[in-house]
Amino acid sequence: MSIRVENLVKTYGKQNAVNNISFNISSGEIVGFLGPNGAGKTTTMKMLTCFIPPSSGRAFINDMDVELQAIEVRRQIGYLPEHNPLYTDMYVKEYLQFIASIYQLPNATKRVAEMIELTGLQVEQKKKIGQLSKGYRQRVGLAQAMIHNPSVLILDEPTSGLDPNQIVEIRNLITTIGKEKTVLLSTHIMQEVEAMCSRVMIINKGQIVANGKPEELKQQFSSDIILMVKFNQALSDAQLKELRGFGEVKPIAGAEYQLVGKDEEAMKALVFNFAVKNQLMLSEMKVNENSLEDIFKNVTR
């Protein structure tokens, strides 16, 4: 197990920021950590990176306790904190060299050059960090987190505040690197999770409310099938009444209708037969899948 968390609790005053959570992440997984603001994502990450100790419970990185073997654990993780703090008055190369020297890397200069190439910072490498745009700063943050080739990467909102192109670039970067590493990343963007992550954990009010592969979650949390149907013309009242006999029907706009039911195949057949019988043309029919977004909304309400 790369990351093992057992009954982790963090209390601030009387408030439980993280309330008794447990999970395992095996090596090679890319896990998306979702949750509304203030749900306890960042607190959990701070505990995993030995920044703050848990109030109770234990956490292990590569089977090492984050409290008892903190220094050893820190050697094994790469961490990109929220808001990506950086020394703005340092040069990109200087900063990476400084981080490399903290890890006492034997061939620091070579490693810094590799990271600059990997994160696409070649053009900006001679600039001060303060002069970089947000996207490039994020790359510096990632380079800093990965310079010592850690086996576990913990990234707190790595794509927040970036433009769509940059998001795709950073995402590709993380997927490339994530092939041999364990990655735990938090985000608010659902598409990101679907694009990158092999597993999703949703946390709400300090507790894990959903945990599984995106497809599994969709099955687990889907209840009704929603069928969107579009005919070539609006239905008459009589036709609408006939259609209502099959199940719940909601007119959306013009000739578009929404059907709610349990059995997808049976519903499709019904609609098709209905259209043939009434000599209507079906111009569109699609199943609205329960998106991760819906699941997120459901479990964090």
Add this chain to the structure above:
Amino acid sequence: MFSILKKEIRSFLSSLIAIIVIVVFLIANGLFLWVFKETNILDAGYANIDPLFDLAPIIFIFLISAITMRSFSEEKKSGTFEILTTKPLTDMSIIMGKYFAGLIIVIFAILPTLIYYYTVYKLGLPEGNLDNGAIWGSYMGLVLLSAGYVAIGLFSSIITDNQIVSFIVSMFLCFFFYSTFDYLGSFAIFKNTDFFIEWMGISYHYRNISKGVIDSRDIVYFLSLIGLFLWLTKIIFSSRKW
């Protein structure tokens, strides 16, 4: 520790703080020692550089506070504190790295004043006629005093994420430890305890060492002062874990 020390010194130099501090220190001392009438060595008639050692502790109250004020405040404010503390460094190695970086900058400010020593040495009649013991003792006292100030400054920096607050607290604490105990000791109400009260201040021990008499008790005093403030810094540093 050395990576932190190196980074700190580089950032002192690149942000010009170190250079400004050194230049201001040397200009102020140069003016008081060679130009201003009241403290002018040339007019005083004695071959010594005592005005330097009277003045430096006061100037250092400002300058050392300026050097150390950002060391932790800025890290806390910009969030880089979290970067440092999640790297494989012990709390103490971060503190010591910053401590020695500050001390080295201060020592670099003191070093050029050896030119004054050399000048007075040459001007003495006959040449070299000056109290070497007292001067070397004073230099040692000045370094120990600066080391104490740097520790106080680091402590003031860790307690807040605001550099101005840190600067003012540091000046106050340095001044308090340097001379308040002297004044307190002179009050009549303390009667028999006045010696003990004076003994708690920096200036008492600084004066002692300046005479050229290196007493282990004075050295122990300075080391304890440094130890105390570094220990307090360590406690606050780890307080994120409470």
